[in-house]
Amino acid sequence: MKAETKAALIDPLIDENPVTFQILGLCSALAVTTSMLPALLMSLAVTCVLAFGSAMISAIRRQIPDNIRIVVQMTIIASLVIVVDLILKAYAFETSKQLSVFVGLIVTNCILLGRIETFAMKNGVMSSFLDGLGNGLGYGLVLMAIAFVRELFGSGTLFGVTILPSVYDGGWYYPNGMLVLSPGVFILIGLMIWAIRSWRADQVEQAEFRIHHVHRTEAAS
């Protein structure tokens, strides 16, 4: 594999992860991660839409007039999302009911427009496809990690299989209800970003402003 294509695929996994580095797509990361199976399907759905959407838009990028480029991008993304939604409804009916509106909301996921506008509009078809694939996988990686913690400690199961028998079913594990609710995810993602930035210090942004402690003599003047 060429270094460039490898970078397009590998970088978004940790170094330029859409969720933890670019801080995009948090809404759906909160909504679909209460258990592993919906999180997995959501990751696959976003990866497909992102990879094929990037490739399709990259292929016609020289034809798209500047003034309607966002409309064209949204039309293609929305069509792909509907196709993915129909496929889920046909072959994963129960889980698609759990995902409810969130598959449709992939259209508004900032990762998509972000990658397509900044990358696919300026690069070739193959590298755009790989960039989409890589970012989708990076998003999926975070989703799966969060869903793992939430489902295991929030309900004591993984993919619906009981790992820690909960007290409600006569076991010993007392499930952590907060992880099932949205605030738990904020804390998890926060901890995750902290951990990654402690490990990869180059991800820490320069502070845009610093709180300046005013001395009383300064305030008077």
Next chain:
Amino acid sequence: MPDSPRIHDPKKDGPVRTMVVALVVSFCCAVLVAGTAILLRPQYELNQEHNRQKNILAAAGLLRAEKTVQELFQQVEPQVIDLSSGKHAPGVDPATSAAKSPISRDNDIAFIKERPRYAVVYLAYDDDHLSEIILPVYGYGLWSTMYGYVALEADANTIVGLRFYEHGETPGLGAEIENQQWLDLWRGKRVYGDSGEALIEVIKGQVAVEGNSQVDHQVDGITGATLTGDGVTNLLRYWLGEQGFGHYLQGLRQGGEDSI
């Protein structure tokens, strides 16, 4: 290799080019979406039918983990009912004889506009005795028509369970009508008062237990979903009232199954 920076190109950004690109992209996307929808429709309809059967069984509390829905569904017996007389109408296929009559505005509490002449109910038996009657119900909530099934005990009054299998209510609020804990509240509630009128209702807030003569007819409301709750009240009162299955259920109460 990234492209060189874009330079404004009047030929590319002209109105003709803009129209052509917009039309071609829209057309291709429309073909893609329509093609997929047509291709996957049979599978989707199969899933919906399966989901409907599953909800009939769930309303009646007949779902068993060790058996498939198809096997379990053999247990319940479909029966076509003529709604106006409340009698069994054997030999009628409600799918082909889709006779419908408009509902007058005053009577249309469930906002469904039309009433079919025939409806299919499902009967469950326990050792040859009628144990449950499962009735299809539907009506308008806040955004959408909600479709469901309500299962009654053989007394045609006590609720066994309620399920909704299709609706478009707000996720997290109105869509909580699918919440298991809320649905469990319906078990044991009574539809009719002493006068025979359908009194069942979803109230706002929590049902008072002490000093409440209506406690048997009331179910807790869902926070943030008052209008969806009102819709559930209305559709149950409509379908269990005399416009809906009222005559049929009355017949069951008075003369037992044989009189139907």
